[in-house]
Amino acid sequence: MSHAPDRSGTWIGWAFFADLADGLALTFGYMFSRSVTMQYPDKEKWLPYSRYRGHHFLKRDEEGEIKCVACELCARICPCYCIEVIPYEDEKGNRRPAKFEIDMARCLFCGLCEDACPADAIALGQQYEFSSFSSRDLVVGRDDLLDKPGKATTGGGVVAARLNTEQDVLVETSEPQGYDWWRNIRRT
Amino acid sequence: MELVVALGLIAFKVALLIAILLLLPLPLTWVERKIAGHIQQRMGPMRVGWHGLLQPVADGIKLLTKEDHIPAEADRFLFKLAPILALAPPFVVFVAIPFGESISVLGHEITLYVSNMNVALLFVFAVIGIEVYGVIFGGWAANSKYAVLGSLRTCAQMISYEIPMGFAVIGVVMLAQSMSLLDIVRAQADVWNIVYQPVGFFVFFVAGLAEAQRIPFDLAEAEGDLGAGFHTEYSGIRFAFFMVSEYAVMLLVSVLSVILFFGGWNGVLIPLPPLLWFVLKVAFFVYLFMWFRFTFPRYRYDQLMAIGWKVLLPLSLANIIITGVAFL
Numbered sequence: 001m002s003h004a005p006d007r008s009g010t011w012i013g014w015a016f017f018a019d020l021a022d023g024l025a026l027t028f029g030y031m032f033s034r035s036v037t038m039q040y041p042d043k044e045k046w047l048p049y050s051r052y053r054g055h056h057f058l059k060r061d062e063e064g065e066i067k068c069v070a071c072e073l074c075a076r077i078c079p080c081y082c083i084e085v086i087p088y089e090d091e092k093g094n095r096r097p098a099k100f101e102i103d104m105a106r107c108l109f110c111g112l113c114e115d116a117c118p119a120d121a122i123a124l125g126q127q128y129e130f131s132s133f134s135s136r137d138l139v140v141g142r143d144d145l146l147d148k149p150g151k152a153t154t155g156g157g158v159v160a161a162r163l164n165t166e167q168d169v170l171v172e173t174s175e176p177q178g179y180d181w182w183r184n185i186r187r188t
Numbered sequence: 189m190e191l192v193v194a195l196g197l198i199a200f201k202v203a204l205l206i207a208i209l210l211l212l213p214l215p216l217t218w219v220e221r222k223i224a225g226h227i228q229q230r231m232g233p234m235r236v237g238w239h240g241l242l243q244p245v246a247d248g249i250k251l252l253t254k255e256d257h258i259p260a261e262a263d264r265f266l267f268k269l270a271p272i273l274a275l276a277p278p279f280v281v282f283v284a285i286p287f288g289e290s291i292s293v294l295g296h297e298i299t300l301y302v303s304n305m306n307v308a309l310l311f312v313f314a315v316i317g318i319e320v321y322g323v324i325f326g327g328w329a330a331n332s333k334y335a336v337l338g339s340l341r342t343c344a345q346m347i348s349y350e351i352p353m354g355f356a357v358i359g360v361v362m363l364a365q366s367m368s369l370l371d372i373v374r375a376q377a378d379v380w381n382i383v384y385q386p387v388g389f390f391v392f393f394v395a396g397l398a399e400a401q402r403i404p405f406d407l408a409e410a411e412g413d414l415g416a417g418f419h420t421e422y423s424g425i426r427f428a429f430f431m432v433s434e435y436a437v438m439l440l441v442s443v444l445s446v447i448l449f450f451g452g453w454n455g456v457l458i459p460l461p462p463l464l465w466f467v468l469k470v471a472f473f474v475y476l477f478m479w480f481r482f483t484f485p486r487y488r489y490d491q492l493m494a495i496g497w498k499v500l501l502p503l504s505l506a507n508i509i510i511t512g513v514a515f516l
Contacts, residue, residue, distance in 0.1 A: 020484070027227045027483040037231045184229075 034184045038158055041171040045161035047178060048126045048152045053109045055127035056102050056140070057148035059120065066146065067121035070097040074113035074122055082106035083113060100142035105135045126152035129171060156180065201302050205282055213435035214244035220478050227482040254424040259330060262421065266329035271422070271429035274322025278436035281315045284308040285443055286370045288453045288463045300463065301370065308369040309361065312444065313354055316399070319437065320346045323408065326430070327418035338417025341489060342408035345398055348496040349405075353395035355504035359388040359511040360448045373452030380451035385511070389449040391504045396441035398496070401434060402477055404484040407492055442473035 070087030157178030225232025233240025327339020
């Protein structure tokens with residue numbers, strides 16, 4: 001595709017509507033170009049990048065114990081006060097969270113909790129499908145946070161997916177890495 | 189007995205015609221949305237049926253079950269009358285339009301037209317002129333400023349574009365020596381009128397775009413500045429009537445373009461059944477309408493009037509004079 005030639009001063013082009021013909025040719029070309037629609041959730045799904053800030057998750061150390069030391073720095077730095085931490089002392093004498101709740105309805109996914117954490121215990125992961133009919137269900141506790149998926153390893157692709165509504169609304173992916181969505185963008 | 193058969197045949201043809209015209213907008217809305225989607229690199233309707241094929245049915249059910257709202261300050265009688273007035277003329281016009289010569293069914297020759305009027309072209313233009321009443325009544329009865337503005341615009345636009353449209357076909361009538369659409373098509377058996385009347389076709393088609401209220405001349409609706417123009421206050425099935433009428437007029441302008449300028453059911457090169465040729469040509473024009481819609485922006489109102497009176501009218505008059513001189 002080239003840009004329309006300059007027809008200023010040529011009356012023939014003006015008389016035969018060359019500009020209109022150019023416009024029609026352009027839209028005709030677009031008509032037979034590939035669509036950029038991502039057919040989520042029926043057929044396709046987008047995989048987040050590794051830097052994506054989705055649902056929080058809590059990490060475990062090598063022994064499988066929770067990394068969090070319940071210092072409450074995340075709760076302090078949170079701009080919308082959506083984290084609530086109550087510490088306790090476990091059998092080994094370590095400070096651990098007895099309660100670690102995040103109100104996802106209030107979270108703005110800034111990632112400051114992740115930055116503030118001295119123990120590298122909390123991070124924002126790849127999950128982005130956690131809508132709910134009740135805002136009470138959006139308050140997530142410690143044990144749920146430990147089970148949440150972590151950071152994406154690959155990402156930025158569109159993969160084939162399938163909508164599963166049997167138990168919960170789930171969009172299942174079938175391949176680890178998809179195609180680059182930007183490949184279908186038409187550049188002229 | 190023969191009279192009964194003839195009457196029955198006419199009744200059957202009319203019923204078939206009405207059924208086709210009422211049902212055709214359904215697939216056409218789907219086609220239009222698909223074309224819109226693909227031109228804008230979207231997919232259009234995809235979820236109801238295969239590639240969204242059942243989307244028009246879903247839309248139809250939605251429109252039928254929607255609240256049929258009449259504004260409190262509206263003129264209730266005119267408000268109810270307007271959609272019917274807008275819907276009837278495009279249907280009536282099709283009575284005069286031939287779709288082919290004849291086909292033989294069970295040994296009987298059945299003509300592919302309801303009536304072969306000797307003034308068919310005049311009838312078409314006379315009846316389609318009535319359509320403007322539906323628009324005016326609709327806009328006036330709704331008692332809304334957007335609707336009134338929309339219908340005022342439509343009124344002025346339709347009246348001023350009907351003149352060049354009528355003049356544009358006079359060249360065709362001169363060539364065919366007849367106003368019967370059947371004779372006009374027969375006269376194009378060898379050479380289509382578009383060869384002799386390119387200017388006439390141009391004027392006719394542009395005026396037809398304006399007559400059908402399609403972009404770039406859809407100032408009656410102009411959703412950006414008028415809400416939805418004359419049918420702003422209409423909802424449910426009454427709104428659907430206006431939509432069906434709009435599609436019927438679009439179809440009518442396509443059919444007239446084919447009959448008057450593109451040889452009707454006369455084919456070229458490829459030997460196809462005449463009816464198929466006709467349908468293919470009409471389909472091309474319908475596509476052209478939709479293609480235009482998603483390519484061009486809307487004209488400004490004063491530009492619209494300037495085009496109608498300062499460009500199309502002189503062009504159509506010049507076309508008549510040149511055709512007449514060439515005939516002499």
